[in-house]
Amino acid sequence: MKVKIKNKTKNIRTVWMEKNIIKMIDQRKLPFQLKFFNAKNYNDVAFVIKNMVVRGAPSIGATAVYGIAQAVMQKKNIKNAAKILRKTRPTAHDLFYAIDYMLNEIRSGNDAKTSAERYVEKLVNECKKIGIYGEKLIKNNYKILTHCNAGALATVDYGTALAPIRFAHYNKKKIFVFVDETRPRLQGMLTSWELLNEGIKHRVIADNAAGYFMRQKMIDMVIVGADRIAKNGDFANKIGTYEKAILAKENSIPFYVAAPVSTFDFGLKNGDEIRIEERKEDEVLCIKGKRVAPEKAKAFNPAFDITPKKNVTGYITERGIIRSGEIKKLKSV
Amino acid sequence: MKVKIKNKTKNIRTVWMEKNIIKMIDQRKLPFQLKFFNAKNYNDVAFVIKNMVVRGAPSIGATAVYGIAQAVMQKKNIKNAAKILRKTRPTAHDLFYAIDYMLNEIRSGNDAKTSAERYVEKLVNECKKIGIYGEKLIKNNYKILTHCNAGALATVDYGTALAPIRFAHYNKKKIFVFVDETRPRLQGMLTSWELLNEGIKHRVIADNAAGYFMRQKMIDMVIVGADRIAKNGDFANKIGTYEKAILAKENSIPFYVAAPVSTFDFGLKNGDEIRIEERKEDEVLCIKGKRVAPEKAKAFNPAFDITPKKNVTGYITERGIIRSGEIKKLKSV
Numbered sequence: 001m002k003v004k005i006k007n008k009t010k011n012i013r014t015v016w017m018e019k020n021i022i023k024m025i026d027q028r029k030l031p032f033q034l035k036f037f038n039a040k041n042y043n044d045v046a047f048v049i050k051n052m053v054v055r056g057a058p059s060i061g062a063t064a065v066y067g068i069a070q071a072v073m074q075k076k077n078i079k080n081a082a083k084i085l086r087k088t089r090p091t092a093h094d095l096f097y098a099i100d101y102m103l104n105e106i107r108s109g110n111d112a113k114t115s116a117e118r119y120v121e122k123l124v125n126e127c128k129k130i131g132i133y134g135e136k137l138i139k140n141n142y143k144i145l146t147h148c149n150a151g152a153l154a155t156v157d158y159g160t161a162l163a164p165i166r167f168a169h170y171n172k173k174k175i176f177v178f179v180d181e182t183r184p185r186l187q188g189m190l191t192s193w194e195l196l197n198e199g200i201k202h203r204v205i206a207d208n209a210a211g212y213f214m215r216q217k218m219i220d221m222v223i224v225g226a227d228r229i230a231k232n233g234d235f236a237n238k239i240g241t242y243e244k245a246i247l248a249k250e251n252s253i254p255f256y257v258a259a260p261v262s263t264f265d266f267g268l269k270n271g272d273e274i275r276i277e278e279r280k281e282d283e284v285l286c287i288k289g290k291r292v293a294p295e296k297a298k299a300f301n302p303a304f305d306i307t308p309k310k311n312v313t314g315y316i317t318e319r320g321i322i323r324s325g326e327i328k329k330l331k332s333v
Numbered sequence: 334m335k336v337k338i339k340n341k342t343k344n345i346r347t348v349w350m351e352k353n354i355i356k357m358i359d360q361r362k363l364p365f366q367l368k369f370f371n372a373k374n375y376n377d378v379a380f381v382i383k384n385m386v387v388r389g390a391p392s393i394g395a396t397a398v399y400g401i402a403q404a405v406m407q408k409k410n411i412k413n414a415a416k417i418l419r420k421t422r423p424t425a426h427d428l429f430y431a432i433d434y435m436l437n438e439i440r441s442g443n444d445a446k447t448s449a450e451r452y453v454e455k456l457v458n459e460c461k462k463i464g465i466y467g468e469k470l471i472k473n474n475y476k477i478l479t480h481c482n483a484g485a486l487a488t489v490d491y492g493t494a495l496a497p498i499r500f501a502h503y504n505k506k507k508i509f510v511f512v513d514e515t516r517p518r519l520q521g522m523l524t525s526w527e528l529l530n531e532g533i534k535h536r537v538i539a540d541n542a543a544g545y546f547m548r549q550k551m552i553d554m555v556i557v558g559a560d561r562i563a564k565n566g567d568f569a570n571k572i573g574t575y576e577k578a579i580l581a582k583e584n585s586i587p588f589y590v591a592a593p594v595s596t597f598d599f600g601l602k603n604g605d606e607i608r609i610e611e612r613k614e615d616e617v618l619c620i621k622g623k624r625v626a627p628e629k630a631k632a633f634n635p636a637f638d639i640t641p642k643k644n645v646t647g648y649i650t651e652r653g654i655i656r657s658g659e660i661k662k663l664k665s666v
Contacts, residue, residue, distance in 0.1 A: 032624075181617065184539045204632045242548060243580060247576060284514065288623055290623065291365075294526045299538065301539070
């Protein structure tokens with residue numbers, strides 16, 4: 001992704017490995033400071049996932065494969081590393097998929113570092129293809145709503161929801177992005193940061209305002225990412241995604257989910273089987289460390305919600321645009 | 334409303350007049366500090382309305398009638414006072430209704446202070462009746478969602494949306510309130526503050542989470558306030574209200590609007606004729622004075638949205654529960 005470092009535009013990734021150190025953009029410091037975090041062992045890796053130094057299902061998966069490769073290189077107990085990494089965050093399918101992939105590669109006698117890099121290259125390539133396929137859905141002068149950050153920060157490079165937007169911009173289409181701020185953690189600010197770096201026109205809006213702009217016919221399409229997609233097409237994504245999907249339906253606006261095929265969990269019949277992470281109340285009661293609620297107030301803080309398949313126009317994957325009825329085909333390849 | 338001052342529960346109002354000083358709770362300091370603001374002339378009154386020291390359509394109306402009465406008592410130019418007050422905030426009908434009422438009273442030779450107090454007593458009495466009528470809609474063990482603050486702070490006493498909730502609680506019904514935090518200005522924290530003072534069980538949620546809880550069948554009804562209601566039943570209320578209405582419809586949850594009859598604007602055919610206030614970008618880009626968006630990011634910040642009448646189950650007024658087809662009857666009385 002393009003990043004401005006000291007007035008120079010560089011092309012970097014969200015997470016990568018140098019020797020046996022896992023390096024990553026510290027997303028807790030964005031959008032104000034570009035700082036990097038070095039994860040030196042699997043406890044560090046568990047820390048960065050749990051504390052959202054790295055976030056977004058595919059970036060979490062990439063960090064986990066590097067984490068397992070690092071544990072192998074450091075001759076650590078791999079079973080233990082896998083166990084600790086599995087406990088960090090429960091909703092994203094990629095984390096578990098990534099760990100299983102690495103354990104399988106190791107069992108097959110493959111070099112762990114090479115396997116990890118292959119996983120990450122595959123992911124980056126998938127996002128690129130999501131961009132190329134998804135771009136075709138975006139017409140000139142389109143105004144697109146996105147929720148949370150399904151950008152390069154969430155997927156190592158390109159992004160899922162942001163990949164089609166990036167490619168539309170590279171192909172000189174005139175586009176405009178409405179960016180939901182995405183309370184409680186305000187990941188919309190990360191999306192804004194990525195779009196500023198790319199020079200893509202956009203405005204941040206309160207999550208409450210998306211419906212208003214839809215009703216004003218100012219939004220032509222919605223593209224969001226996904227943390228886990230059940231085999232029927234129901235999917236989990238950042239809290240608030242369901243609200244946007246229902247509002248898009250009400251206003252006859254196409255609603256697309258951009259995700260690599262690895263996000264599909266064929267072991268789950270439908271969305272009801274997806275476990276929703278409940279995060280700390282303080283994410284709602286405080287903002288950037290500052291209390292905004294009355295002293296004795298309490299909160300509920302589900303981090304994700306489930307959007308039923310019937311509200312999805314299509315899934316933008318590295319194999320093209322898929323309708324919910326076609327998901328079973330993905331498994332057979 | 335009940336307020337805890339130094340561990341004692343007192344019953345106070347949001348705004349009142351002592352001699353020729355208009356006193357009010359400074360809502361900018363809530364929910365952390367209970368401070369009072371003294372408005373000493375009509376410029377102060379314009380300041381408190383514009384800067385949301387006082388907020389909520391009916392409380393703004395009450396402040397305006399006191400403001401005009403004060404100008405009369407201070408022998409100021411009434412036309413000028415009215416002109417300046419009219420320019421403060423454009424969406425709430427009550428402000429204009431209140432000023433017109435006072436000018437008419439003065440023209441009729443009535444004592445301005447007495448007329449102002451009559452206006453406020455009428456308002457408080459209307460909210461009380463909204464509470465008594467609306468309470469009947471709330472069954473034991475109901476979980477109710479509310480958006481923004483349509484509480485005593487917004488209406489001098491009792492509230493509109495919060496009045497039925499207060500009376501259900503007074504009548505010993507077991508209830509639970511989901512409080513939307515209501516970005517960008519977080520008026521949900523004011524609602525939480527009122528509910529804490531009353532001892533009513535509730536939790537604050539991110540605006541993004543309301544749909545999730547509706548889909549989980551954890552919400553039995555929605556009650557919101559209104560800033561202006563067109564004669565067909567379309568209404569303006571805090572940004573995000575439209576989103577909750579559509580989500581309520583999707584999940585077959587009754588959606589009620591609580592407002593005194595003075596909120597109906599019979600001069601407006603429908604919601605498209607209601608002017609929406611666009612507020613400063615910084616309300617979105619900063620939270621409590623702290624920047625949360627990237628340095629160069631921009632925002633859109635509509636303060637209200639329009640919810641079509643078809644999404645409203647009923648209007649809770651001081652004359653009972655009204656359906657949209659019955660609104661015309663209100664005018665004839």
